[in-house]
Amino acid sequence: MIPFPEISPEIFTIHIFGTALSLRWYALAYLVGLLVGWWIIAALMRRPHLWGGTAPMAPGKAEELLTWVIGGVIVGGRLGFVLFYEPATYLANPGQIIRIDQGGMSFHGGFLGVVIASWIFCRRNGIATLRLADALAVATPVGLGLGRVANFINAELWGRPTDLPWGVVFPGQAAQFCPGVTGLCARHPSQLYEAALEGVLLLLVLLAIVRAGGLRRPGLALGVFVAGYGLSRFVVEFFRQADARFITADNPLGHVIGGPVWGVTMGQLLSLPMVLVGLAFVALALRRPAVGP
Numbered sequence: 529m530i531p532f533p534e535i536s537p538e539i540f541t542i543h544i545f546g547t548a549l550s551l552r553w554y555a556l557a558y559l560v561g562l563l564v565g566w567w568i569i570a571a572l573m574r575r576p577h578l579w580g581g582t583a584p585m586a587p588g589k590a591e592e593l594l595t596w597v598i599g600g601v602i603v604g605g606r607l608g609f610v611l612f613y614e615p616a617t618y619l620a621n622p623g624q625i626i627r628i629d630q631g632g633m634s635f636h637g638g639f640l641g642v643v644i645a646s647w648i649f650c651r652r653n654g655i656a657t658l659r660l661a662d663a664l665a666v667a668t669p670v671g672l673g674l675g676r677v678a679n680f681i682n683a684e685l686w687g688r689p690t691d692l693p694w695g696v697v698f699p700g701q702a703a704q705f706c707p708g709v710t711g712l713c714a715r716h717p718s719q720l721y722e723a724a725l726e727g728v729l730l731l732l733v734l735l736a737i738v739r740a741g742g743l744r745r746p747g748l749a750l751g752v753f754v755a756g757y758g759l760s761r762f763v764v765e766f767f768r769q770a771d772a773r774f775i776t777a778d779n780p781l782g783h784v785i786g787g788p789v790w791g792v793t794m795g796q797l798l799s800l801p802m803v804l805v806g807l808a809f810v811a812l813a814l815r816r817p818a819v820g821p
Contacts, residue, residue, distance in 0.1 A: 529695045529714035537682045557678035558601075561671020566594045568667040572743070580744040580820020584659040593649055597664075600645030601638045608637010636798045658746040665753035666734045672757070673727015680719035687716025687767045688781075718768040725760035744820055748813035755806025758799040765795045 541550040570590040573583040585593075646664060650657040679685045686698045695714030733756060734749055742748045770782020770793045783791030792800075 529693075529697050529712070532683060532696055532698050535681050552678075553681045554675070554678040557674035558671070561674045562594060562598060562601075564670045565597075565664075565667035566590050568670070569593065569663045572663050572666065572738075578738060578741075578743045579659065580818065584663065585653065585655050589653065589655075592653075593646070593660075596645040596649045597642055600641035600643070602641075604641015604644070605634055605638030608634030608640065611637070636802075656746070658750065659743075662743055662746065662749035665749045666731075666738060668753065669727050669731035669734065673723045673731070676719045676723035676727060680717060680723075685719055686769055687718030687721075688769050689713050690716050690767075692716070715769065716767040718764055721767060722760065722764045725764065726757055730756045730760065741818065744818040745813040745816060746819065747809045747816075751806045751809025751811075751813060753806070754809065755803050758802030758806060761799040762796050762803065765793045765799070768793075768795070770794070 535553075537554070538550045538552050539556065570587045572578060573585060573587040573590065576583045642664065643661075646660060647657055649655070650660055683698045683700060686696075689695075691714065694717065696717045697712045697714050730753065734752060737743075737749055737752060742752075774782035774784055774794060781791070782793055784794050784797055785792050
């Protein structure tokens with residue numbers, strides 16, 4: 529087993545008029561991911577040949593799009609967590625919904641938030657929605673990968689118990705004894721598995737598609753991203769510890785459908801539709817003729 533590295537979730541803290549203000553790795557991951565995504569989208573818009581002759585929008589519009597995306601991520605991510613994971617708790621305490629410093633964020637909710645925000649942005653600016661969605665798909669994996677690394681630093685969303693040599697002994701509740709294990713409990717570093725699949729691998733696949741002329745087929749990059757993320761999340765769920773609210777003595781793996789041994793978790797249940805929708809977008813994109821000469 530590998531001891532958890534001593535990395536503080538807070539990069540630094542400053543005190544202003546008696547109030548402590550901290551910059552956390554998780555916040556930095558969001559910030560860097562959004563800025564790099566903005567840079568990627570602007571760079572794609574400056575290369576009209578990738579789109580078959582005409583880019584969906586002017587490069588300068590990427591800044592305005594960034595504002596809409598930030599709003600979609602925050603509102604959608606928070607409401608997704610509330611609705612998908614703890615609806616009863618927040619229904620009883622609605623004032624806690626806006627406390628994004630407490631509780632969590634949901635990727636699936638954030639994804640839906642970005643979809644809605646981007647659609648409104650396209651409608652307001654007369655931009656082809658599907659083509660802009662392709663650009664967003666290429667730009668997103670960087671933020672996903674950084675976010676999962678931040679999850680590891682925060683020692684959250686850890687994996688199931690394992691006896692593999694790269695198992696990590698996370699602090700806090702994760703270090704509790706595991707059934708059948710003598711000593712501390714080592715767990716899969718599932719956050720890093722997700723960073724590798726959703727961040728690095730998915731980005732490389734999408735960049736290869738762009739280089740091969742994939743942006744000339746509207747919806748192709750979007751479909752690959754949606755299906756690729758859904759598949760990556762579905763696979764990692766086999767190694768990731770289910771949310772505590774779904775785990776019982778009779779259901780130690782936290783399955784929401786199926787038996788305690790064979791079944792699906794909430795993460796897998798939310799990811800399966802993404803795989804199917806993504807594959808549908810890919811199939812439709814390949815049936816259309818490529819844009820441009």
